[in-house]
Amino acid sequence: xxxxxxxxxxxxxxxxxIVSVGVMTGLFAxxxxxxxxxxxxxxxxxxxxxxxxxxxxxxxxIPLLFLALLLGAVVIGGVLRFLPLLRGNGFPQTEGATxxxxxxxxxxxxxxxxxxxxxLVFMGLSAGAEGPSAFIGGSCGAGVSDLFRRxxxxxxxxxTGGACTGLAVALNAPLTGIIFAYEEAHKRFxxxxxxxxxxxxxxxVVIRGVLMKYAFGTEIxxxxxxxxxxxxxxxxxxxxxxxxLAALVVTLxxxxxxxxxxxxxxxxxxIAFLKGTAKYMIPFALAGAAGLVTAFAMxxxxxxxxxxxxxxxxxxxxxxWPLAxxxxVVxVLKLITSVANLAADLPCCASVPMLAMGAGLGKxxxxxxxxxxxxxxxxxxxxxxxxxxxxxxxxxxxVTGIIMxxxxxxxxxxxxxxxxxxxxxxxxxxVLHIRPLYDRLLDEMLEEDVxxxxxxxARVQVKAGSPAAGRAVRDVLWPFTALVKNVxxxxxxxxxxxxxxxxxxxxxxVEGTPHDREEFLSAxxxxxxxxxxYTESTAKRK
Numbered sequence: 001x002x003x004x005x006x007x008x009x010x011x012x013x014x015x016x017x018i019v020s021v022g023v024m025t026g027l028f029a030x031x032x033x034x035x036x037x038x039x040x041x042x043x044x045x046x047x048x049x050x051x052x053x054x055x056x057x058x059x060x061x062i063p064l065l066f067l068a069l070l071l072g073a074v075v076i077g078g079v080l081r082f083l084p085l086l087r088g089n090g091f092p093q094t095e096g097a098t099x100x101x102x103x104x105x106x107x108x109x110x111x112x113x114x115x116x117x118x119x120l121v122f123m124g125l126s127a128g129a130e131g132p133s134a135f136i137g138g139s140c141g142a143g144v145s146d147l148f149r150r151x152x153x154x155x156x157x158x159x160t161g162g163a164c165t166g167l168a169v170a171l172n173a174p175l176t177g178i179i180f181a182y183e184e185a186h187k188r189f190x191x192x193x194x195x196x197x198x199x200x201x202x203x204x205v206v207i208r209g210v211l212m213k214y215a216f217g218t219e220i221x222x223x224x225x226x227x228x229x230x231x232x233x234x235x236x237x238x239x240x241x242x243x244x245l246a247a248l249v250v251t252l253x254x255x256x257x258x259x260x261x262x263x264x265x266x267x268x269x270x271i272a273f274l275k276g277t278a279k280y281m282i283p284f285a286l287a288g289a290a291g292l293v294t295a296f297a298m299x300x301x302x303x304x305x306x307x308x309x310x311x312x313x314x315x316x317x318x319x320x321w322p323l324a325x326x327x328x329v330v331x332v333l334k335l336i337t338s339v340a341n342l343a344a345d346l347p348c349c350a351s352v353p354m355l356a357m358g359a360g361l362g363k364x365x366x367x368x369x370x371x372x373x374x375x376x377x378x379x380x381x382x383x384x385x386x387x388x389x390x391x392x393x394x395x396x397x398x399v400t401g402i403i404m405x406x407x408x409x410x411x412x413x414x415x416x417x418x419x420x421x422x423x424x425x426x427x428x429x430x431v432l433h434i435r436p437l438y439d440r441l442l443d444e445m446l447e448e449d450v451x452x453x454x455x456x457x458a459r460v461q462v463k464a465g466s467p468a469a470g471r472a473v474r475d476v477l478w479p480f481t482a483l484v485k486n487v488x489x490x491x492x493x494x495x496x497x498x499x500x501x502x503x504x505x506x507x508x509x510v511e512g513t514p515h516d517r518e519e520f521l522s523a524x525x526x527x528x529x530x531x532x533x534y535t536e537s538t539a540k541r542k
Contacts, residue, residue, distance in 0.1 A: 015195070018157060021150060022196040025158045026203025029140035029165040033133050034208045036114055037170055038216060040129040043122040044299040052124055052291045052298065062292065069284040072123045076116065076284075076346065077277030083112040087345040090117075090131030091184070092442035094138040094163045098156055098185040099480035100523050101446060101515045106143035110136055116347045121299055124291040125283065126337040128300035130170040131349025134180070137166025141200070151526040152519065153467065153477065157192055160185050161200030168201045169208050172220065173407035176400060177201045183397045184438065190477045192467070228309030229380040231411045240417055242374050243385050246365045247421040250358055250386045254393035254425070255432045257335055257357070262440070264343040283340035290333040294318045294326075297333040300349075301356025304330055305387070308363045310380050316363075324367060331360035342441075351391065358390030359383050384414055389421045393429050396436035398422035446515055455537045456520060457485075457511050463529030464504035474498035479523040482512040507532065 055065045080087050085102065090113065096102035117132035141162025145155040160181050168177025181197040182189050212218045235243075271279040290297035296304040296316060307316045308327070318326035334357050338350045362383035370376050384405060392401035405418040462469050468476045473484055473496050486509035487496045502508070508528065514520035521531055 017154065018192050018195050019199055021144065021148070021154060021158050022161050022199030023203050024148075025141045025144050025161045025196070026165055026200035027207065028144055029137040029162040029200065030169065030204030030207035031211070032110065032114075032140055033137050033166045033169045033204070034211050036117075036133060036136055037129050038212075039118055040121055040132075043118050047122050047124050048291075048295045048298050048303070051122070052295065056292060065292075066285065066288055069123060069288045070281060072119070073280040073284040074274075074277055076119070077274070077280045079112065079116055080280075080345070080347075081275070083108060085109055086112050086116055086347045088347065088441060088445060089342065089349040089351075090133070090135035090347065091349065091351075091438040092445055094134045094159070094166075095185050095438055096442050096445070096515075097138055097142065098160045098163060098181075100152065100156055100519050101442070101480055103516075103519070104139045104142035104159065106139040106146060109139040110143070113139070113347055120346060120348045123284065123287065124298045125287040125341060125346070125348055126290070126297060126299065126301070126334055126350075126353050127341065127346075127348030128170075128350065128352030130167055130300075130351050132347060133166035133170035134163045135166070135347075137169070137204075138163035140165075152523045153526040156477070156523075157196040158200075160193055161196040164197040165200045165204040169204055171404070171408065172208075173404060174201045174205050176404045176407050179400050179403050183400050184395075184436075186477070188474075188477075190475060192477060228306040228312045229384070229409065230310050230377070231381060231409065231413045232377055235378060235381055235413060235417060236375075239374070239378050239381065240420055242369050242372075242378075243382065243417040243421055244424060246362065246369070246382055246386055247389045247424040248428070249365060250361050250389040251393045251425045251428045253361060254354075254358070254390045255429065255434055257339065257354075257390075258394050258434050258437065259432075261339050261342050264339055265444075268343040279344050280346065283337065283344050283346060286337050286340050290337050293333065294330060296330045297337065300352035301334060301359075302352065304334075304356050305359045305383075308359050308383055324364060327360050327363050331357050331364075334360070351395070354390050354394060355387040358387035361390065362386030381414060381417070384409060385417050385421050388414075388418055389425045392422045393425040393434065394437050396426065396429060396434065398426045454515075454517060455511070455513050456517065456534055457509065458521065458524060458534035459532040460508050460510055460524050460528045461530050461532055462502050462504050462506040462508065466504075466527065466529050468502050468528045469504045471502060472498065473500050473502065476502070476527060478510075478527065479512060479514065479520050481514060482510050482520070482524070485509045485511050502528075 055062050085093055093102055097104050113132050113135050121127045138159045141158035145158045163185060164177040164181050167180050168174045178197050178201055181193050186193060209220055212220060268279045306312055316323060316326045318329050334353050338353045341348055342350055366379035366382045388401045388405045392398050401422050402418045405414045406412055484496050487494055488507040510524060512520055525531055
């Protein structure tokens with residue numbers, strides 16, 4: 001009876017700790033990420049309307065713009081040499097940190113990403129705030145963990161909660177933020193991850209609402225404002241057929257974007273001029289040219305998406321060209337600039353630009369489908385579904401895409417068509433050999449850091465009261481790549497299944513291919529118990 005009470009007490013204390021760190025992470029990350037997104041929006045608007053507007057109206061000074069862009073590329077090159085973890089759009093680094101593969105130095109990373117992302121959007125690059133927001137949120141979670149000296153496993157929970165907070169605040173989509181923890185960050189469900197991410201997101205969303213209303217005087221609205229997009233109460237089965245056809249087309253374009261990106265990345269890696277800084281000049285120059293052609297090619301693309309809605313006041317206009325041509329030009333410019341940004345590993349995200357590309361394709365297809373008999377009132381629905389299709393094809397996160405559809409619009413009208421589009425894009429993506437974008441970018445990042453792969457086989461004893469004791473193998477948040485190969489229990493010696501419940505005193509043989517030995521072993525200690533010994537071998541990476 002006494003042992004049972006002690007076990008319950010230990011679990012209760014652990015649960016209270018997870019809730020507490022989730023709340024603290026949500027408070028800190030909520031304030032920082034909200035401030036970042038407000039400043040990001042201001043910088044984007046100033047760049048689009050004032051900075052680039054001046055050069056559009058005064059072509060004589062355009063050489064000065066490209067001189068400023070050249071200097072900006074040099075500045076960013078210097079920052080990325082000093083803070084190499086900022087290289088990328090934010091999501092790959094954050095996923096690596098949640099899995100224990102990368103380590104945040106939060107005070108440098110928060111300020112570095114904060115300033116770099118604002119600088120890039122001010123310079124007119126096609127950049128979304130959601131990736132840097134997740135990075136900043138995850139870094140805030142790491143900061144809270146360091147300040148309170150949490151163990152490695154709790155640190156991962158806090159980084160996850162902070163990353164979810166960043167995404168939720170950036171898109172005003174709390175459920176999408178929480179789903180990110182399972183489908184992208186850890187690719188598995190554990191109660192601790194759910195509790196920590198839920199508490200962090202819930203607190204941060206409240207903080208964001210209070211700050212936006214009372215500090216900035218702004219009402220909370222969906223990412224896609226209802227003033228621009230009009231949604232009917234029901235779409236009907238015929239529309240599902242049009243949605244299926246649109247999903248096929250958009251998936252093929254998205255697959256082309258994906259493969260073009262990694263084709264271009266190979267050549268960007270070979271640029272060594274000015275210690276590699278020259279490769280940053282290419283996306284800066286492309287951004288300048290695109291921004292001079294149209295303001296819709298700049299920033300994340302929210303204004304372009306809103307302009308495509310049937311309730312939009314202005315619409316899309318480029319040099320007075322017909323609407324279809326103007327939309328196609330913006331889509332091509334967004335595609336080219338986004339490929340260049342990702343290929344150069346600039347600290348700006350392409351998720352919202354991908355949504356913008358999908359929205360543009362949806363607008364073009366809706367114009368075609370109306371001629372084929374589709375109800376014109378469903379045009380906005382098709383635009384939203386094409387956005388999600390493009391995103392799901394490249395990121396390979398269908399559940400996130402479906403939930404995001406509901407939260408971006410605050411409407412359940414799209415649920416069935418979104419499921420159809422997500423399924424089509426996911427299956428075709430598999431056929432076309434598309435791996436999740438952020439996983440592949442993370443793998444490339446890790447391969448650049450080390451030339452050898454490490455394999456560790458460790459023997460670790462389950463400690464009473466540890467997170468692993470009394471749990472099934474599948475319910476434990478193991479260090480990334482860790483596999484439990486064998487369990488020694490008294491005289492018994494067996495290979496466990498996912499449903500095997502671990503008991504105090506069990507000796508486990510755990511195999512993994514970690515990026516960092518000490519991080520792997522310390523995470524095992526915090527999760528299971530004492531490491532009795534380990535063997536290590538290495539092999540050259542292919």
